Amino acid sequence: MKTEKQKMHKNYDIIFRALKLLRANSLDQTFENIAFTIGMKESQLKEVFCSWANVDSLGEKSLFNLSNIEKILQHRMVDLEDSLKKETSNNFPKAKFVDIEKFISLPENVKDKTKLKINWGWLESPFGPACIMATEKGICGISFAADCGKEMARDDLMARWPHAEFVNEIAQLEKWTASIFSSSCDTKSIPLHLIGTSFQIEVWNTLCWIPFGKISTYSEIAKKINRPSALRAVGSAVGANPVSWLIPCHRALRKSGGLGGYHWGLPLKHAMLTYESIKAD
Numbered sequence: 001m002k003t004e005k006q007k008m009h010k011n012y013d014i015i016f017r018a019l020k021l022l023r024a025n026s027l028d029q030t031f032e033n034i035a036f037t038i039g040m041k042e043s044q045l046k047e048v049f050c051s052w053a054n055v056d057s058l059g060e061k062s063l064f065n066l067s068n069i070e071k072i073l074q075h076r077m078v079d080l081e082d083s084l085k086k087e088t089s090n091n092f093p094k095a096k097f098v099d100i101e102k103f104i105s106l107p108e109n110v111k112d113k114t115k116l117k118i119n120w121g122w123l124e125s126p127f128g129p130a131c132i133m134a135t136e137k138g139i140c141g142i143s144f145a146a147d148c149g150k151e152m153a154r155d156d157l158m159a160r161w162p163h164a165e166f167v168n169e170i171a172q173l174e175k176w177t178a179s180i181f182s183s184s185c186d187t188k189s190i191p192l193h194l195i196g197t198s199f200q201i202e203v204w205n206t207l208c209w210i211p212f213g214k215i216s217t218y219s220e221i222a223k224k225i226n227r228p229s230a231l232r233a234v235g236s237a238v239g240a241n242p243v244s245w246l247i248p249c250h251r252a253l254r255k256s257g258g259l260g261g262y263h264w265g266l267p268l269k270h271a272m273l274t275y276e277s278i279k280a281d
Helices: 004-024 031-038 042-053 066-076 080-086 100-104 108-113 150-158 170-180 198-207 218-224 231-239 266-280
Strands: 095-099 117-125 128-135 138-144 165-168 192-196
Touching: 004 031, 004 042, 004 266, 031 042, 042 266, 080 218, 117 138, 117 150, 117 170, 128 150, 128 170, 138 150, 138 170, 192 198, 198 218, 198 231, 218 231
Parallel strands: 095 192, 117 165, 138 192
Antiparallel strands: 117 128, 128 138
């Protein structure tokens, strides 16, 4: 009998193959011919998507189909100003920040005295293996290995915290990990501990105003932080997000509707957008 972990691995492997076919020939692909190419019945493929997103049913419109990007932009684009008005408080209520520029300038002996202990480990997620890291203050890193491999995904996060002591102990994170990929999609209660420049943190804060199932653009984010001409800098800050998924950098697209970039690979970004599209419909 297959374990839940094995079932999840099989599910996201099929999902990634299906979405790859959709990206390669998005104008002609339907559930029926995608299923045929993979070697499944249409009903079986739909069952896999439903199980993956924890929904009862779905139609073809639920897929984040890039050939239909104009309609997707029209129906899922969020007005950041309106989103701000609807919220009574900042979406970063429990975040603690470390200004990397100030940290780097500290004397070495001071850095040693402020050494952090970071627990880390691997979780199976709807998007493949996820590396989770946390200090005693909150989640400080989430990366995904499906596209780049486990070693690169782990080392990338570790490199962001100079002088930290890393302990491979996922059990220490259980009070938070159960909520990260919960079916309720309520992640605002999870505390974060972020390291970045003041500009990066401003961009990450703005990303958190994009609701689940909605999208925005790099240019809208730049306007929101009063840096309309800083598209390249905004894009770099979005890409440097250390806590993928919880800070939803995958919801930022190009103004043209192109996926843009994604630090952990465009297949992951497409999968996340599809997952949210299915659950939001």
